Amino acid sequence: xxxxxxxxxxxxxxxxxxxxxxxxxxxxxxxxxxxxxxxxxxxxxxxxxxxxxxxxxxxxxxxxxxxxxxxxxxxxxxxxxxxxxxxxxxxxxxxxxxxxxxxxxxxxxxxxxxxxxxxxxxxxxxxxxxxxxxxxxxxxxxxxxx
Numbered sequence: 328x329x330x331x332x333x334x335x336x337x338x339x340x341x342x343x344x345x346x347x348x349x350x351x352x353x354x355x356x357x358x359x360x361x362x363x364x365x366x367x368x369x370x371x372x373x374x375x376x377x378x379x380x381x382x383x384x385x386x387x388x389x390x391x392x393x394x395x396x397x398x399x400x401x402x403x404x405x406x407x408x409x410x411x412x413x414x415x416x417x418x419x420x421x422x423x424x425x426x427x428x429x430x431x432x433x434x435x436x437x438x439x440x441x442x443x444x445x446x447x448x449x450x451x452x453x454x455x456x457x458x459x460x461x462x463x464x465x466x467x468x469x470x471x472x473x
Contacts, residue, residue: 338459355420358455358462360431366413366433372405374398382456382463389468392396412436425454427462 352360359381368376378385378398385394393401404411416432434448454466 356396369411374401382465429453
């Protein structure tokens with residue numbers, strides 16, 4: 328008698344587990360979302376949000392900037408009352424083994440006293456790896472296009 332009552336519940340539980348598994352966000356989408364969150368955090372002068380998806384050993388432009396350097400630039404711009412304007416172009420994501428590579432353009436819409444010549448269009452290449460259950464950017468390079 329109890330088995331007849333338990334089986335429907337067990338069956339429903341399995342269906343819910345299966346559906347939850349189908350809702351897994353693809354890795355490429357998670358990286359795109361992380362990049363978009365950095366853009367939003369930069370525009371809100373949220374240094375923690377800007378560096379949140381970066382790994383602790385992040386390498387920016389061949390050793391020119393580390394994770395803490397980027398956070399400090401955002402904080403300094405905020406303290407000076409400067410606003411960072413950024414617009415992302417399309418993001419392409421390619422898997423290479425267990426890593427993901429994401430390329431995109433970003434347009435900085437205004438310069439600042441801190442970075443007076445920063446306005447322009449940049450090509451950005453990023454490399455991502457899984458750390459725990461999250462994708463973290465461990466390397467990025469950028470080059471001014473216009």
